[in-house]
Amino acid sequence: MTINATGPYTWLHLGAGSFHRAHQAWYLHRLRQAGDHTWTLALGNIREDMSPLLAALARQKGEYTLETITPEGVHEYETVRSISKIVPWDAQLAALVETGAAAQTRVISFTVTEAGYYLDQHFKLDVTNPDLAADLKGDKRTIYGALHAILSARRAADQGPVTLLNCDNLRHNGERFRDGMLQFLALRGETGLADWVTVNTASPNCMVDRITPRPVPAVRERVKAATGVDDEVPVMGESFIQWVVEDHFIAGRPALENVGVEMVESVQPYEEAKIRILNASHSCIAWAGTLIGLTYIHEGTHVPSIRQMAYAYVTEDVIPCLSPSPLDLGKYRDVVLDRFGNPSIQDSNQRVAADGFSKIPGFIAPTLNECFKRGATPGATAMLPALFYVFLQRWADGKLPYEYQDGILDASATRAMLAAADPIAAFCADPMLWGAIAGKPEFVVLMRESVERVNGWLATQ
Template identity: 65%
Template sequence: MNAAIPSVWLHIGAGSFHRAHQAWYLHRLLQQGDNRWEIALSNIRDDAVPLLNTLAAQNGEYTLETVTPEGERQYEKITSIKTLVPWDEELKGLIKQGADPRTKVIAFTVTESGYYLDTDHKLDVQQPDIKADLNGEARTIYGALTRVLQARRVASGDPVTLLNCDNLRHNGERFRQGFLTFLKLRNEPTLLTWVEQNTTSPNTMVDRITPRPTSDIAPRVLAATGFEDQAPVMAEAFIQWVIEDDFAAGRPALENVGVELVDSVLPWEEAKIRILNASHSCIAWAGTLVGQDYIHQSTQTHEIKEMAWEYVTQDVIPSLMPSPLDLEAYRDVVLARFANPYIRDTNQRVAADGLSKIPGFITPTLMETFQRGAIPRATALLPALFFLFLQRWHTQDLPYAYQDGALDAEARHEMLSHSDALARFAADASLFGPLATRADFAALLERSVASLQSWAEHPQPVNE
């Protein structure tokens, strides 16, 4: 299976998740003797420069520690990242790598909020970063890819796959719609036509819980492997990747390492986003409100687990039926994964980006439950938890800094300062779409917040 010149999988987004997920799969191919593909890792912003420098000093190699719910740890040196693209303000290194004809796939993980979509899943042109990129900057995936693909079109014109690896419903389609809209607004007709004709954007579903690395990982890696790793990463043992098989310029033999290549990713995507991602956020917001630090602690708290279980059982499963998946079994596996005490995933990490998660993960279930003629009582608890969470943020009473790419702090503080803040929250179309004008939804949300308030004011015992 040797090839003289490997193809390049260029990845934008040098976070832990890529190194625990996509890089692991390509590493497994190398372990099988298939060295036809390698990764070039890059970033749009300068926040990953220390990591990229550290990885460059280790020849791109690092250790992945995985842990099962029973506490069994395994260590594997990941070797699939062969190029660390140095960051510079003009993104010259990224542009050069993206224009290289060896690069056949450009993949990215920029978080849900990094696509700047409104509740209709259209590009939100009012966002400051989008405005800046429409004026020629490259703060976002759209501005960066405009520069990369412009150079590629001129250099070789070779087709390339643009692969979204974020937790975004219909992620390939919605990224592509946002990108084509961006190119139209940038008045780039030649590039727009080239992108339409020479790129594909398959939908994908990715899954592996990957907490932010903590200082205790490196000593375990050293003790277990003898490698003094300066950039280890840790994840749960579970992993899944489902991709629509629509690549413009070839792909790695991912089916040989457990990736599911399908015609439509929709059933897996909907189950994962609504059952796993939304429940994860529910648990993180609830756990934070009652003074807990970690996801496993909160999942092991009866009232919090019950909220997540009821949300899935009462509202999500009826919304997703019929499904080729055993949704009840999936629910139970997800909650067991969240309860893994060895992951030590923080409520802070999972609670982030709520302003994108509400419309992306939760509002569809609210709407579909109403459409069935039912009342989404269980689902309404999730935005109610987030409202109480935002109130704590507003009064500077959160135990950590809240991170949200869609947060306009000044406007949100102003909203929360009013006596009718909950009514304004319920009427926010960017969060709730058509439900924002419905009196029955506002009343349901008010009842949900009232039912949670006294509970949320009492700290809960934690299990370490």
């Protein structure tokens, strides 16, 4: 629902990375450009790493330049002016808590990456993670610790309900976050706060989509050449953008439908198509491209054998799993591959290859499980985890061309797995990665064959 009042109301976002500034902030900017000033955007971060960016944004009064690039190479530049408040980071998150607990704050959204929810294959919190363990003792390193502080203050001040909107690439992201938050409160023994959260918050699912590479100095140079503005913190993304949100807000919302956001009853078919077709194929191309010495996603997409891996995965296994669908899945597949092939985006394999231990169970294992369940052999899908397995071997041997970044990587356990007497069987045995098929003989056989196929393919490159 939209609010029948003049406002202004605050939308607080946690996570100051490029994606938010190229996506949610852009939509809110467009709404303000259309004359709707009911909502303002506040931006903060849970961790200290984005403090230089927040300081630069503060110097620019929240304004920054968005560069978008079409698959045909057309560059466009727009000054985004939706951020009215930069929340400075401090170790206790005092300023963030104050903003989140304010009466005018009605939506709190967040982008903390797939790994930032610390959920196992049963969607239970991984309490062995040191950051989560610290937050269970009162720290504020994770989304749960930060929101615990915000919601506690909000409840104490009787400031009313708030929508908590997960904008990460996590299947059923609102539900998964909400389950995790309530588990966190239960583990802390916070029964009263949990009851308050149940009544006074909503967590709609949503699907977000815009390829947004990590910023490089060349973006700042292009922005200055095109606009004359020396923007300290510009952001670049592809021209394509999509946001599908369940219309289940508890304290009102901006009229996002007026600027192209799809407000729906259920995001499920859009979400499944995006996660399995776009996100999984993206990882496929990143792992494969890295293994043959490429740097960027578009380079791998233009290698016929890599493109065919992604195409076969979607065509042979995903489309049968997701049919029938309200989307034209074949057309969506083709649009996605065309987007990946955009040479102007310069999206790095390092960025997309990250967080494999979250992406395997989130993006790829569901298709494997569903195929086996219906009696089909998911040979095309198995190539993706086989690529990741060989990628991990390179990582363990110190032969990757970049530092592998993974929020839940257990380096010692992964090295032990790769050094096991039967490392492929050990890889296949982890239920956190594979769910119901973990350790099943037919899965192990398929992975042996798939790793052999990957190694055979590499020998031809």
